[in-house]
Amino acid sequence: FEVDRLITQADLDELEERLILSDLGVETTFALLEPIKRDLSLGKNITSKELKNRLREGLLNLLVDPTRPFPPQGNPATLFFVGVNGVGKTTTIAKLAKNFKDGGYKVLMVAGDTFRAGAIEQLQRWGERVGVPVYAQKEGADPASVIYQGVDKAIKEGFELVLIDTAGRLHTKYNLMEELKKMARVIEKFIPQEGYENILVLDANTGQNAISQAESFFKAIPIHSVILTKMDGTAKGGVAFAISHKFKLPIRFIGLGEKPEDLLPFDKESFVKAILP
Amino acid sequence: GLTEKLEKAFQGLKDKGKLGPDDVKRGLREVRLALLEADVNYKVVKSFLSRVEVRALSSEVLESLTPFQQLVKIVYEELVETLGKKAEGLNLNGKPAVVMLVGLQGSGKTTTCAKLAYYLRKKGHNPMLASVDVYRPAALDQLQTLAEKINVPYFPASPSDKPVDIALSAVKTAKEKGRDVLILDTAGRLHIDEALMNELVELKSRLNPQEVLLVADAMMGQEAVNMAQTFHERVGLTGVILTKIEGDARGGAALSIREVTGVPIKFLGVGEKVEALEVFHPERLASRILG
Numbered sequence A: 001f002e003v004d005r006l007i008t009q010a011d012l013d014e015l016e017e018r019l020i021l022s023d024l025g026v027e028t029t030f031a032l033l034e035p036i037k038r039d040l041s042l043g044k045n046i047t048s049k050e051l052k053n054r055l056r057e058g059l060l061n062l063l064v065d066p067t068r069p070f071p072p073q074g075n076p077a078t079l080f081f082v083g084v085n086g087v088g089k090t091t092t093i094a095k096l097a098k099n100f101k102d103g104g105y106k107v108l109m110v111a112g113d114t115f116r117a118g119a120i121e122q123l124q125r126w127g128e129r130v131g132v133p134v135y136a137q138k139e140g141a142d143p144a145s146v147i148y149q150g151v152d153k154a155i156k157e158g159f160e161l162v163l164i165d166t167a168g169r170l171h172t173k174y175n176l177m178e179e180l181k182k183m184a185r186v187i188e189k190f191i192p193q194e195g196y197e198n199i200l201v202l203d204a205n206t207g208q209n210a211i212s213q214a215e216s217f218f219k220a221i222p223i224h225s226v227i228l229t230k231m232d233g234t235a236k237g238g239v240a241f242a243i244s245h246k247f248k249l250p251i252r253f254i255g256l257g258e259k260p261e262d263l264l265p266f267d268k269e270s271f272v273k274a275i276l277p
Numbered sequence B: 001g002l003t004e005k006l007e008k009a010f011q012g013l014k015d016k017g018k019l020g021p022d023d024v025k026r027g028l029r030e031v032r033l034a035l036l037e038a039d040v041n042y043k044v045v046k047s048f049l050s051r052v053e054v055r056a057l058s059s060e061v062l063e064s065l066t067p068f069q070q071l072v073k074i075v076y077e078e079l080v081e082t083l084g085k086k087a088e089g090l091n092l093n094g095k096p097a098v099v100m101l102v103g104l105q106g107s108g109k110t111t112t113c114a115k116l117a118y119y120l121r122k123k124g125h126n127p128m129l130a131s132v133d134v135y136r137p138a139a140l141d142q143l144q145t146l147a148e149k150i151n152v153p154y155f156p157a158s159p160s161d162k163p164v165d166i167a168l169s170a171v172k173t174a175k176e177k178g179r180d181v182l183i184l185d186t187a188g189r190l191h192i193d194e195a196l197m198n199e200l201v202e203l204k205s206r207l208n209p210q211e212v213l214l215v216a217d218a219m220m221g222q223e224a225v226n227m228a229q230t231f232h233e234r235v236g237l238t239g240v241i242l243t244k245i246e247g248d249a250r251g252g253a254a255l256s257i258r259e260v261t262g263v264p265i266k267f268l269g270v271g272e273k274v275e276a277l278e279v280f281h282p283e284r285l286a287s288r289i290l291g
């Protein structure tokens, strides 16, 4: 694809392989390549430069831009992190907390995962490490009540940004999704719509199941944006295209490692560039 | 499922009864899509289907009165064959046996260590738990809490200790206390992280574990192959544990990992509780991958 020449069916096959290997999925890959395949079969001449541009445009169009400011305009601005087990919610919260603390915000983290062994300690250790206070109760406490007390504290003590951690949960588990709805309702009681953002955290290593995750979480509570973690690995995170397009979800940040500074604002162009040959 | 998909794709052929080779090839294309949608690796789908094609283009399908059922049956059988016909146990020939869990960040290693300890104790063993994860905040606390919950002895360590020192002391302590298995939790790491992969190689050479188990997330996509292959080539794996399989992930990563590394899948993680560990049986996973 480096030298500008006319492309062949073999080039398209090679491209199909590349896109599937990047986890774009069958549906998205076919949707992108179908019009080009059709043109080729009609005898049209397409140069590799043209192909690359058409792909780049097609991919960029799938990624929706945010329509709300970040952080949201709340008092306090409230970020609610949800997602399946092990994707990087707790670590991402610590990264964002450090970021905003350095930006002069008064930040509070709320240990809403009262279920998993060591979850509260994990967030508390992060709190010490990045210099941000953590509101927590004991393991086993009702998570909705922890959120209630945490947001209440944030309002009373003039915190400007609250980051709420939740336990990882498979989207197929009815009781856990009901629990999540209850937690989200607590936030809604305190904060108006424009003041909170519900963020779905997705692991870039995830395959097509990410679509099912997004769909189920979105059915349970309004989801406003996505954070894509572990982009420092070898996975390309291609399933993000289908998710952004299908559910109209902007990707706010990508996680690039395990340290507090390993979080970058999402850049459409470089994300697409990493997928293309 | 796949049979319905094939019937739908071949609606016009219903009256033809038997299939010709071209029809079978079209059917295989449907199977290919189903496998890709199940997250089986692109290249693995190719090699897998080339094996299926040999049987599919034989009289087994071409002479059948129910060709679609026959085609699906062949794919299913080939899946079961590839995934590993019978469950393989753990090699526990050591005094103590050392079982080391490795894998990417967040795959479920720490939880699975506790599950394995619980499982082995139920089978009459005397396991001990230890962790060399000195990196993740409260990782040692997490394993300690789990160990206390299930009443399995835990080798205490601190994040300021060195992984190899912790591991060697844990083995020594397990021996002294008459524990017959030491289950060792390691930190999550990228297969492309040279320093951390070297750490695993060093741990393995110093401990000579009976088992090195790759803990892999069932919802992994195409990179499952690359990841597993790298862990296997660098460290050497004796088994795979696939976690979070009780969700709706199709689990195609399992086929990819097995096909490319040949390493047996030994257990499935089927929940967050300590009892949620199952011995691997290929049939159920084969059905899910088929969809």
Ligand SMILES: Nc1nc2c(ncn2[C@@H]2O[C@H](COP(=O)(O)OP(=O)(O)OP(=O)(O)O)[C@@H](O)[C@H]2O)c(=O)[nH]1
Pocket (backbone or CB within 6 Å): A083, A084, A085, A086, A087, A088, A089, A090, A091, A092, A113, A116, A119, A166, A167, A168, A169, A229, A230, A231, A232, A233, A254, A255, A256, A257, A258, A262, B105, B106, B136, B188, B190
């Ligand atoms: N390489 C890499 N690792 C990450 C990234 N984000 C998180 N991790 C690691 O992934 C693992 C899981 O992170 P957690 O923050 O505990 O994930 P979680 O979603 O809170 O997990 P649960 O609460 O158990 O559901 C940890 O080892 C993190 O250090 C990332 O961007 N890159």
Ligand SMILES: Nc1nc2c(ncn2[C@@H]2O[C@H](COP(=O)(O)OP(=O)(O)OP(=O)(O)O)[C@@H](O)[C@H]2O)c(=O)[nH]1
Pocket (backbone or CB within 6 Å): A085, A086, A116, A168, A170, B103, B104, B105, B106, B107, B108, B109, B110, B111, B112, B133, B136, B139, B186, B187, B188, B189, B215, B243, B244, B245, B246, B268, B269, B270, B271, B272, B276
């Ligand atoms: N639903 C489900 N969750 C699981 C399963 N196994 C582990 N988990 C969850 O997955 C998340 C990550 O588990 P950990 O044991 O912390 O993963 P890890 O591999 O040790 O993570 P790192 O040490 O950060 O690499 C936790 O929320 C676990 O409860 C499983 O089989 N099913």
Ligand SMILES: [Mg+2]
Pocket (backbone or CB within 6 Å): A089, A090, A091, A113, A119, A165, A166, A167, A168
């Ligand atoms: Mg967490």
Ligand SMILES: [Mg+2]
Pocket (backbone or CB within 6 Å): B109, B110, B111, B133, B139, B185, B186, B187, B188
């Ligand atoms: Mg761990």
